[in-house]
Amino acid sequence: MAEDANMLLELYERMITVRTFETVAGEYFAAGEIPGFIHLSIGQEASSVGVCSCLRPDDYVITNHRGHGHMIAKGADIKRMTAELFGKKTGYCKGKGGSMHIADFSIGILGANGVVAGGLPIIAGAGFSIKMRKTDQVAVCFFGDGAANRGTVHEVMNLASVWKLPIIFALENNQWASTTPQEKSSAVEEISCRAAGYNMPGVAVDGNDLFEVRNATLEAIERARSGKGPTLIENKTYRISGHFEGDPQKYRTQAEIAPWKEKNDPIRRLHDYLVTSGVLDEKMNLKIWEGAAAVLEDAVAFAKESPFPEPEEALEDLFVTQ
Amino acid sequence: MTERILSASAALAEALHEEMQRDETVFILGEDLTAHAGIFGQFEGLPENFPGRIIDTPISEAAIVGVGVGSALTDMRPIVDLHFSDFVTCCMDELVNQAAKIRYMFGGQVKLPLVVWCPDGAGIRAAAQHSQSLEAWFVHVPGLKVVVPSEPSDVKGLIKSAIRDDNPVMFFQNKSLFSKQGVVPEEDYLIPLGKAAVKRQGKDVTLICYGSGYYLCKEAADILAEQGIEAEIVDLRTLKPLDMDTVTVSIKKTGRAVTVHEACLTGGFGAELCARIQEQLFDHLKGPIKRVAARDVPMPFSPGMEDFCLPKVTDVVMAAHSIVSRK
Numbered sequence A: 001m002a003e004d005a006n007m008l009l010e011l012y013e014r015m016i017t018v019r020t021f022e023t024v025a026g027e028y029f030a031a032g033e034i035p036g037f038i039h040l041s042i043g044q045e046a047s048s049v050g051v052c053s054c055l056r057p058d059d060y061v062i063t064n065h066r067g068h069g070h071m072i073a074k075g076a077d078i079k080r081m082t083a084e085l086f087g088k089k090t091g092y093c094k095g096k097g098g099s100m101h102i103a104d105f106s107i108g109i110l111g112a113n114g115v116v117a118g119g120l121p122i123i124a125g126a127g128f129s130i131k132m133r134k135t136d137q138v139a140v141c142f143f144g145d146g147a148a149n150r151g152t153v154h155e156v157m158n159l160a161s162v163w164k165l166p167i168i169f170a171l172e173n174n175q176w177a178s179t180t181p182q183e184k185s186s187a188v189e190e191i192s193c194r195a196a197g198y199n200m201p202g203v204a205v206d207g208n209d210l211f212e213v214r215n216a217t218l219e220a221i222e223r224a225r226s227g228k229g230p231t232l233i234e235n236k237t238y239r240i241s242g243h244f245e246g247d248p249q250k251y252r253t254q255a256e257i258a259p260w261k262e263k264n265d266p267i268r269r270l271h272d273y274l275v276t277s278g279v280l281d282e283k284m285n286l287k288i289w290e291g292a293a294a295v296l297e298d299a300v301a302f303a304k305e306s307p308f309p310e311p312e313e314a315l316e317d318l319f320v321t322q
Numbered sequence B: 001m002t003e004r005i006l007s008a009s010a011a012l013a014e015a016l017h018e019e020m021q022r023d024e025t026v027f028i029l030g031e032d033l034t035a036h037a038g039i040f041g042q043f044e045g046l047p048e049n050f051p052g053r054i055i056d057t058p059i060s061e062a063a064i065v066g067v068g069v070g071s072a073l074t075d076m077r078p079i080v081d082l083h084f085s086d087f088v089t090c091c092m093d094e095l096v097n098q099a100a101k102i103r104y105m106f107g108g109q110v111k112l113p114l115v116v117w118c119p120d121g122a123g124i125r126a127a128a129q130h131s132q133s134l135e136a137w138f139v140h141v142p143g144l145k146v147v148v149p150s151e152p153s154d155v156k157g158l159i160k161s162a163i164r165d166d167n168p169v170m171f172f173q174n175k176s177l178f179s180k181q182g183v184v185p186e187e188d189y190l191i192p193l194g195k196a197a198v199k200r201q202g203k204d205v206t207l208i209c210y211g212s213g214y215y216l217c218k219e220a221a222d223i224l225a226e227q228g229i230e231a232e233i234v235d236l237r238t239l240k241p242l243d244m245d246t247v248t249v250s251i252k253k254t255g256r257a258v259t260v261h262e263a264c265l266t267g268g269f270g271a272e273l274c275a276r277i278q279e280q281l282f283d284h285l286k287g288p289i290k291r292v293a294a295r296d297v298p299m300p301f302s303p304g305m306e307d308f309c310l311p312k313v314t315d316v317v318m319a320a321h322s323i324v325s326r327k
């Protein structure tokens, strides 16, 4: 239990780091210091941290436009992420990518994608390569309920299942795709039931419950590593943030959002569990939040002090020079 | 003619109102159209005024364009909103192998009145997958018309003609121009597809442009005028069909040409213009034709790099100078 408790505290801390990153990013975006547009994952931390905490460093992850949480959960460097959001030379992509396009190939993060479902066909390739190379890695692709309706999803799920690729399709059903609610765009209520059509397991879990997410992920990983093929996991959650920062959100009411910000908040739920189990007290809790705030403060200072790339650097990195 | 000042966005919405009023087979299909009247607010008023005729879809670009093609074949006049022009890649089969080919392949039996509305262009720090200008791809596909308006009045006149056209039309509207203001005729105003506009008269050099390139040329021409160079601006408005007559008249007058577009240089529409001009007007040219375009890289995110990649007013001025001052 001591080890368990430490691990849970670590995951709790990571969820808080994600939350803090998103909150701070939102603030600097609102202040006009982050260019472009950003999509935050506030309320979805049990999904990002739950899934990624089950992975090994050599496992692969591909994420989408709402990818900050997945990156942090997989171990990305907060300073380099922050610098990328600010468009700085010290960012992960030297300022070429921005919020929607961060990657860290050194820790298996094969990139965030701005094209909805754009990562799914590519994850099939990562899964296929694992099979060819005969390693026991797994490849995870995060995607949304909206993305689930792209035609390529069908192609990839079928192929992955026929070829028994070591893939986890990590669907984050946050109930909204931009302004469109899931019930207006999907014929089924639980998207995971589509897995039956591909003869692979499809499980829906409470995506705001870290334990449920982890249990489903561990099972899928076991299946993938032992050559049994892919799994579709549907983490049922809710997007507390607007679709993008500055979203007027005329499509939903504050009353709809409220319970997700309160009793259903995944961080709060884990907090309450940890307190009840005697693992966490309020003093420790405060320290964790303060620690995350300090990490972000450092990261923002790093980003702000960092230089912008020289304009001419735009011409670099297109091809490998041989 | 009654005229007032409207933004490009408002000009679009007004034209769509008029066309949907006039013809009940016109409808708009795409992602996230009703809640905020399009993701750029470009369909202001339409969701309230035409319920059931502006329709939200799942994120399924191939199906969306497929529905457009299929309903155009069966007596409707669909307008498909592609959200960002970059997502044409997600429905290329429906556009290139289906919409463009069907009438011809089936021996002219059918018409296909489809408008594909594509917000394109860069400058809003949206990075590589949300900033492209891909019009040249579609010019290369026989069977598609390609329209790229610049000023608000062009938006109104051209979208109305595109809707009434019985062929598939790719309609590219630059995101950074949505808020541009301009005089827009109040009545049923149509600009025929395939008709360029001479937007400024000049005798020394012809600036051939479309879309956001027009605004670069407009500023460049003012600067050139101060320096004693009279630039003529030809805004093509439609790339296919292409109005070579207007280009020809202008080049016969000036003997010099600069092509200007926001899309990247290599394989861009400027290259097609250069080819045609040298083929048809070689003896009228006093110097080489210059091309102003974006750099040949995906659009980077960081503002300084993005600005560096995009064509600028000074590029147009310098290109004009380089051929006018040539002995």
Ligand SMILES: Cc1ncc(C[n+]2csc(CCOP(=O)(O)OP(=O)(O)O)c2C)c(N)n1
Binding pocket: A065, A066, A114, A115, A116, A117, A143, A144, A145, A146, A147, A148, A174, A176, A177, A178, A239, A243, B031, B059, B061, B083, B087, B090
């Ligand atoms: C192919 C494609 N179509 C449309 C878009 C525009 N778009 C970006 S995010 C988004 C909604 C995505 O919803 P979902 O997959 O559920 O993810 P969420 O935003 O809820 O995390 C849309 C329509 C896009 N980026 N790519």
